[in-house]
Amino acid sequence: MNNHIPHPIKTGLPLFLALVALNFCRAQEEIIITQTGSFFGQKPIPVSLEGFTGEAEQVLKFDLYVQGFSFVTPDIAQYRISGSSTGNVVGQVTDAVSRQVKFSRSYAVASLRRQAHAFADDIVFAITGKKGIGLTKIAFKAQAPGGEGEIYVSDFDGHNAQAVTHDNAIVAAPAWVPGRLALYYTSYQPGNPDIFYHSLSTGQRSVIARFSGLNTSAAVSPDGLKVAMILSRGGSPNVWVCNADGTDFKQLTTSPEDESSPCWSPDGQWICFATKIRSRRVLARVPAGGGAVQRIPTSGVSNPTDPDWSPDGRWIAFTSQMGDFNICVVPAGGGTATVLVPGEHPSWSPNSRTLVLNRDTGWRQSLSVLDVMTKQVKDIGRISGNDSQPAWAK
Amino acid sequence: MKTMKLIYPLAFALAFTFATTGCHNHKAVNVTPMPGENPPIVGGDTGGGTLPPGTPMNPDINPTNGAIATTDATMFDNMTEDRAALAAYTIHFAFDSTAIKSSEQSNLDAVAAALKSDPNLKLLIEGNCDDRGTEEYNRSLGERRALAAREALAKEGLDPSRVRTISYGKDKPADPGHDESAWAKNRRDDFVLLHPKAGT
Numbered sequence: 001m002n003n004h005i006p007h008p009i010k011t012g013l014p015l016f017l018a019l020v021a022l023n024f025c026r027a028q029e030e031i032i033i034t035q036t037g038s039f040f041g042q043k044p045i046p047v048s049l050e051g052f053t054g055e056a057e058q059v060l061k062f063d064l065y066v067q068g069f070s071f072v073t074p075d076i077a078q079y080r081i082s083g084s085s086t087g088n089v090v091g092q093v094t095d096a097v098s099r100q101v102k103f104s105r106s107y108a109v110a111s112l113r114r115q116a117h118a119f120a121d122d123i124v125f126a127i128t129g130k131k132g133i134g135l136t137k138i139a140f141k142a143q144a145p146g147g148e149g150e151i152y153v154s155d156f157d158g159h160n161a162q163a164v165t166h167d168n169a170i171v172a173a174p175a176w177v178p179g180r181l182a183l184y185y186t187s188y189q190p191g192n193p194d195i196f197y198h199s200l201s202t203g204q205r206s207v208i209a210r211f212s213g214l215n216t217s218a219a220v221s222p223d224g225l226k227v228a229m230i231l232s233r234g235g236s237p238n239v240w241v242c243n244a245d246g247t248d249f250k251q252l253t254t255s256p257e258d259e260s261s262p263c264w265s266p267d268g269q270w271i272c273f274a275t276k277i278r279s280r281r282v283l284a285r286v287p288a289g290g291g292a293v294q295r296i297p298t299s300g301v302s303n304p305t306d307p308d309w310s311p312d313g314r315w316i317a318f319t320s321q322m323g324d325f326n327i328c329v330v331p332a333g334g335g336t337a338t339v340l341v342p343g344e345h346p347s348w349s350p351n352s353r354t355l356v357l358n359r360d361t362g363w364r365q366s367l368s369v370l371d372v373m374t375k376q377v378k379d380i381g382r383i384s385g386n387d388s389q390p391a392w393a394k
Numbered sequence: 395m396k397t398m399k400l401i402y403p404l405a406f407a408l409a410f411t412f413a414t415t416g417c418h419n420h421k422a423v424n425v426t427p428m429p430g431e432n433p434p435i436v437g438g439d440t441g442g443g444t445l446p447p448g449t450p451m452n453p454d455i456n457p458t459n460g461a462i463a464t465t466d467a468t469m470f471d472n473m474t475e476d477r478a479a480l481a482a483y484t485i486h487f488a489f490d491s492t493a494i495k496s497s498e499q500s501n502l503d504a505v506a507a508a509l510k511s512d513p514n515l516k517l518l519i520e521g522n523c524d525d526r527g528t529e530e531y532n533r534s535l536g537e538r539r540a541l542a543a544r545e546a547l548a549k550e551g552l553d554p555s556r557v558r559t560i561s562y563g564k565d566k567p568a569d570p571g572h573d574e575s576a577w578a579k580n581r582r583d584d585f586v587l588l589h590p591k592a593g594t
Contacts, residue, residue: 147565170565173530192467192560193533212467213559214537217530230534232559236541237534258492258538260530274531281490305531319528344528363572389529 040338042373044070045127048077056085056116062157063120063134066354066369066378079127089115093123102126133349138356139174139183140367140390142383151185153200158367158380164198173217176393177224184208184218184227195229208246219262228262228271239273239286252286253293261306266313272296274305283307283318297334306345310352311394317346317355327357329372341370341377347392358388470558473516473588480505480585485543487581492538494546502543505585506550516588517557519543524577525564536561543583
């Protein structure tokens with residue numbers, strides 16, 4: 001039918017596999033070929049889970065639920081996941097229709113928990129073609145009722161949480177350096193909200209921005225070389241950018257309004273932030289090298305804040321406030337916003353499918369993980385008074 | 395046609411997967427080695443292990459920052475805070491607003507008069523918000539409120555280089571309640587008088 005298709009693909013077996021692949025990868029196909037609307041509200045993939053117990057079973061259920069799977073009996077499952085978790089995790093995934101084993105694997109060396117996360121990642125990859133999130137980390141702030149708190153890092157599901165700071169000060173807005181075990185965050189420890197760099201591998205901290213007034217909301221560029229932030233040194237909270245080591249500050253916006261929460265486009269060309277234009281709260285973007293500010297429309301919702309650009313470049317997740325806080329998603333160029341679930345401060349997973357967020361659970365903030373396409377959401381165990389401002393390591 | 399173009403790479407990927415993992419593996423044969431302590435970071439995986447403690451914060455590590463003359467943070471070192479002196483002159487704001495209401499003008503006049511009475515005194519303005527907004531939005535809004543008062547005081551002839559601002563966002567409510575009465579109290583600028591420390 002055309003000359004672009006290599007000859008071997010025209011043979012029978014690959015064509016059969018193409019049909020199988022279409023069936024296997026339907027969820028992923030829909031992401032590629034459909035527009036906003038059908039992207040959200042997808043049905044979870046029904047799987048059965050047999051033979052796992054205790055912590056391993058809990059990990060598998062959590063990881064798969066927040067990546068778009070539901071748990072059913074084997075007779076109605078699309079995939080059967082079976083194995084054991086005594087000593088080490090051993091597992092296999094079988095296509096319930098074709099009865100083909102997609103993979104069979106055993107895990108060793110690390111903790112049972114980590115083995116189960118690795119198996120969950122292999123399941124996600126085998127079925128959806130996406131790299132799973134089981135072995136990723138998040139950073140967040142945990143705050144006492146009086147305002148003081150610490151920065152924490154943990155596994156993406158909240159386990160193995162460790163305090164990064166021990167300053168008993170107001171802290172805010174942790175941000176990862178892409179691909180590195182290092183954070184930027186805001187701390188009031190010096191008596192002013194200042195931005196710090198903190199290497200998690202050495203413990204070394206350094207001051208990045210300590211101007212009079214507000215220094216907050218650091219966001220590291222995808223190449224790790226630049227940091228966007230909010231500084232008020234120009235007379236109003238504006239978007240600034242500097243080198244990763246806190247040199248060569250450049251003011252990108254000059255509006256007299258209170259701007260907040262810059263984030264980077266994955267190609268490093270744009271910085272998206274929240275501001276006010278003609279008395280309306282909006283999202284906007286500015287070229288990372290400087291230039292005109294452009295509005296990003298978020299039709300259908302108002303008071304957008306906390307933008308986070310998906311690593312695949314397609315979406316901006318944000319918080320809308322219309323009485324209550326809601327997690328929303330809009331195409332990165334702007335358009336009609338989709339309201340997902342109640343919550344604040346969304347941060348994308350590395351594979352652009354899942355969000356970590358904080359939400360109100362009786363005047364206390366807790367972290368939750370949300371599968372964007374199925375809207376399946378699970379809470380993470382709370383560390384202290386209020387856990388908020390999660391940032392997913394990428 | 396567009397859909398078919400997407401299918402062929404998938405077919406190749408799947409064919410490769412079947413060829414390598416095999417459809418016949420009914421028992422576990424591929425043992426996956428797991429990363430140990432502090433493995434190298436690949437993609438979003440930052441590994442396990444225990445973090446070393448953070449070093450103490452040293453504000454002098456990067457002293458070249460903070461170079462705007464009128465707002466140099468170091469100009470406010472060696473000052474003691476007097477929270478009581480101007481506590482009666484707190485000003486309040488409307489929801490999501492940084493505009494100073496005319497009803498608050500007399501409080502601002504009192505603050506300006508206090509500062510003008512002694513050129514050695516300086517001022518810290520603390521901007522605060524109610525909790526109907528996200529954290530960073532409120533941190534910026536609180537800063538804008540503090541800066542609005544600083545600008546108003548400058549119009550009254552107070553040298554803005556004597557005035558420092560800080561925003562607590564919604565972290566330091568005056569009233570912990572969650573109704574309009576509490577919110578109205580929390581949308582505020584507090585004024586803190588700064589005295590030179592003895593001997594400086």
